[in-house]
Amino acid sequence: MKQQNETQHIVRSRIYDNLGLISQSIASPIRLRILQSLANSPCTVESLSVKSGESVANTSQHLQKMLRAGLLKCERQGVSRVYSLANQKVLEVWLALQNLASELNPQIQLDEETLCPEELCTPLSMLEVLKLVKAGKATLVDARELEDSQGSPIHGALHIPPTDLKKPSTTLAKNKTVFVFCRGRYCTLANPLVEKLRDKGFKAFRLREMAYEIQKQAEEIQWN
Amino acid sequence: MKQQNETQHIVRSRIYDNLGLISQSIASPIRLRILQSLANSPCTVESLSVKSGESVANTSQHLQKMLRAGLLKCERQGVSRVYSLANQKVLEVWLALQNLASELNPQIQLDEETLCPEELCTPLSMLEVLKLVKAGKATLVDARELEDSQGSPIHGALHIPPTDLKKPSTTLAKNKTVFVFCRGRYCTLANPLVEKLRDKGFKAFRLREMAYEIQKQAEEIQWN
DNA sequence: GTTTTATTCAAGTACTTTATTGAATAATTG
DNA sequence: CAATTATTCAATAAAGTACTTGAATAAAAC
Numbered sequence: 001m002k003q004q005n006e007t008q009h010i011v012r013s014r015i016y017d018n019l020g021l022i023s024q025s026i027a028s029p030i031r032l033r034i035l036q037s038l039a040n041s042p043c044t045v046e047s048l049s050v051k052s053g054e055s056v057a058n059t060s061q062h063l064q065k066m067l068r069a070g071l072l073k074c075e076r077q078g079v080s081r082v083y084s085l086a087n088q089k090v091l092e093v094w095l096a097l098q099n100l101a102s103e104l105n106p107q108i109q110l111d112e113e114t115l116c117p118e119e120l121c122t123p124l125s126m127l128e129v130l131k132l133v134k135a136g137k138a139t140l141v142d143a144r145e146l147e148d149s150q151g152s153p154i155h156g157a158l159h160i161p162p163t164d165l166k167k168p169s170t171t172l173a174k175n176k177t178v179f180v181f182c183r184g185r186y187c188t189l190a191n192p193l194v195e196k197l198r199d200k201g202f203k204a205f206r207l208r209e210m211a212y213e214i215q216k217q218a219e220e221i222q223w224n
Numbered sequence: 225m226k227q228q229n230e231t232q233h234i235v236r237s238r239i240y241d242n243l244g245l246i247s248q249s250i251a252s253p254i255r256l257r258i259l260q261s262l263a264n265s266p267c268t269v270e271s272l273s274v275k276s277g278e279s280v281a282n283t284s285q286h287l288q289k290m291l292r293a294g295l296l297k298c299e300r301q302g303v304s305r306v307y308s309l310a311n312q313k314v315l316e317v318w319l320a321l322q323n324l325a326s327e328l329n330p331q332i333q334l335d336e337e338t339l340c341p342e343e344l345c346t347p348l349s350m351l352e353v354l355k356l357v358k359a360g361k362a363t364l365v366d367a368r369e370l371e372d373s374q375g376s377p378i379h380g381a382l383h384i385p386p387t388d389l390k391k392p393s394t395t396l397a398k399n400k401t402v403f404v405f406c407r408g409r410y411c412t413l414a415n416p417l418v419e420k421l422r423d424k425g426f427k428a429f430r431l432r433e434m435a436y437e438i439q440k441q442a443e444e445i446q447w448n
Numbered sequence: 449g450t451t452t453t454a455t456t457c458a459a460g461t462a463c464t465t466t467a468t469t470g471a472a473t474a475a476t477t478g
Numbered sequence: 479c480a481a482t483t484a485t486t487c488a489a490t491a492a493a494g495t496a497c498t499t500g501a502a503t504a505a506a507a508c
Contacts, residue, residue, distance in 0.1 A: 008412055011335045013253075015410055018332050019325050020253035027251035028466090029237075029244035045485060058467055060486060065465095070328040079476060079484050089324040096320040100313040101243050104294040108242050111235045186239055188232055252496090269455060282497055284456060289495095303454055303506060 025069035026093065030054055031062050035085075035094050038072070039212060040144060040183050041151020042084035091212050098185065116185050120194050122205035126217050129179050129207065134221065138177045143190040144211070148183065152211045155218070157181075162189055165196060177203040184210030249293035250317065254278055255286050259309075259318050262296070263436060264368065264407050265375020266308035315436050322409065340409050344418050346429035350441050353403050353431065358445065362401040367414040368435070372407065376435045379442070381405075386413055389420060401427040408434030 026035065033052045037043055043051070049059040063083055066072045073086045085091065101108050122129060132138035133156060142149050142157040149159045158172070172178060178197055182189035190206040197204035207214070250259065257276045261267055267275070273283040287307055290296045297310045309315065325332050346353060356362035357380060366373050366381040373383045382396070396402060402421055406413035414430040421428035431438070 008339060011338050012410055015325075015332055015335050015339075016253040016257055018329055019256050019321060020251065022325050022328065023247065023251040023256065023321060024465095027244065027247040029240040030466095032240055032243050032247065055468075056485075057469080057487090060484095061467085064486080076475080079474095079482090081485065087324070087327055089320070089327050093317065093320040093324050096313070096317040097243060097247060100311070100317050101239075101246050103311055103313050104246065105242055108239055111239050114235050115232060115239075186236055248495095254496095279498075280455075281457090281499080284454095285496085288456080300505080303452090303504095305455065 022069050022071070025066050025071055026097075028062070030058075031066060032094070032097075034059070034062060034066070035071075035090065036183070036186070038083060038085050039091055039094065039152075039210060040148035042082045044077075044080040044082055046080070048083070088212070095213065102185070112185055115188050116206070116208055117191075120191055120206045121208060122179060124205075126207060126209055126214065127221070130214070130218055130221055132177065133179070136176075138179055139172055140214075141172075141178055141180045141193070142211070143180050143182045143193045144187075145189075148211070152215070154181075154211055154214055157214075160193060162192075165192060172197070172202065174202065177205070179205055179207055181207040181209060181211065181214055184208065184213075246293050246295070249290050249295055250321075252286070254282075255290060256318070256321075258283070258286060258290070259295075259314070260407070260410070262307060262309050263315055263318065263376075263434060264372035266306045268301075268304040268306055270304070272307070312436070319434075319437065326409075336409055339412050340430070340432055341415075344415055344430045345432060346403060348429075350431060350433055350438065351445070354438070354442055354445055356401065357403070360400075362403055363396055364438075365396075365402055365404045365417070366435070367404050367406045367417045368411075369413075372435070376439070378405075378435055378438055381438075384417060386416075389416060396421070396426065398426065401429070403429055403431055405431040405433060405435065405438055408432065408437075 026032065030052055034048055037048055037051050045056060045060050045063060048063070049056045052059060054062070063072065063074075067074055067083070071086055071090050072083050074081050074083050076082075102112055124132075129138065129140075133140045140154070140157040142154055142159045143162070144159075146159075146161050149161065178194075180190040180194050180197075185208045187210075194204045194206045209217075250256065254276055258272055261272055261275045269280060269284050269287060272287070273280045276283060278286075287296065287298075291298055291307070295310055295314050296307050298305050298307050300306075326336055348356075353362065353364075357364045364378070364381040366378055366383045367386070368383075370383075370385050373385065402418075404414040404418050404421075409432045411434075418428045418430045433441075
């Protein structure tokens with residue numbers, strides 16, 4: 001009995017040490033940026049280095065830290081190595097952290113409002129939006145870069161990349177409300193598109209959610 | 225337009241810095257232990273120091289780190305200060321982290337099995353268990369210490385603290401299955417109780433979930 | 449109003465993490 | 479097979495974090 005308690009104590013310590021390691025491996029602004037990039041599409045070291053604004057060597061080191069903790073996987077593709085999330089649970093932690101932050105910190109609330117103004121956002125819940133889309137009463141638009149749109153495609157969404165802003169190559173049904181999403185609450189790609197569409201007389205709104213959240217919600221609808 | 229992009233860049237940097245700060249503030253085995261303790265009931269510095277096995281001064285410093293990040297709140301109660309979670313979103317991050325860890329790391333999977341053996345656990349989902357309990361076909365038992373049971377009481381659960389193991393002061397209906405919960409997947413308080421009940425001829429199982437998860441699920445049932 | 453109790457603070461040392469540099473590697477291309 | 483490309487490695491300096499110690503604080507009890 002005493003021995004058993006000792007074993008439990010050791011095992012528990014090992015668990016908490018491992019949990020510490022995993023949480024350490026996401027605990028840095030740069031690594032969170034990387035995670036956010038990888039949330040949308042797998043990337044090479046160089047492209048992550050550009051996106052995060054860090055040197056290649058530094059980016060590589062951050063990637064390896066997360067790789068060692070098991071958060072990422074890495075595969076060769078020609079000359080490059082392509083990193084991606086090991087697992088969708090990584091995204092769940094990242095989302096939980098975003099939710100926590102915006103609840104805890106008034107500064108973050110203000111900053112989120114700057115990037116993703118209330119006025120542009122729909123008052124509807126994502127569930128309601130998706131139901132409208134499914135019923136053919138609304139159009140869902142993906143405003144992300146081509147790379148991300150291909151990395152995590154959303155079924156039923158029309159892709160209008162930032163490059164198409166000036167010369168919109170697609171025609172949207174005028175009588176349907178348009179809901180635009182991008183890489184989530186800290187991304188502003190959807191904003192100019194919503195504004196442009198409103199100028200043209202559309203009813204247009206942006207969603208705060210990132211593609212993964214939309215995908216997840218859409219899957220849930222399937223089963224009900 | 226250029227200026228707007230610059231503003232967005234600054235704002236985004238500030239958000240990521242803040243997110244980094246928050247994630248830093250949970251990234252340590254000791255602080256995760258503290259979080260786990262606080263998930264069940266508010267605690268004084270001294271009791272957390274005992275639970276985590278660290279000196280009072282060190283515990284206090286860890287607490288202040290989380291307090292500064294906004295994760296905790298603190299109020300005086302007589303001579304002592306009582307710390308508690310600022311917000312349930314903190315728990316959501318902690319749970320997401322646990323889920324991630326047990327998916328990523330085979331070592332953690334093994335260790336979890338040691339603390340919370342499959343053989344003791346119910347194959348039913350928590351939703352199914354709660355429905356049985358609600359229908360009066362099963363008994364829900366809280367195996368936590370008195371302090372935790374009072375800190376986060378679960379409506380409809382019968383409390384059998386560890387001290388009651390030898391002289392069970394309560395009588396359970398023999399014809400109902402018994403489901404026991406404690407502080408969650410790294411806690412072993414429920415195990416001896418389940419074994420004891422099985423010896424006595426009960427159908428008894430433990431739940432892996434912590435009180436907060438049970439509470440949350442129970443609330444969801446209310447609305448359906 | 450002195451003592452007790454619970455907690456924090458300040459200072460110090462040991463350790464870890466970060467970003468930078470330039471060299472090393474290893475698959476691919478010419 | 480030499481050159482190119484994408485990435486990692488190794489070494490370093492600077493910054494930040496962790497734990498300990500003993501003193502300081504501040505509310506409560508005597």
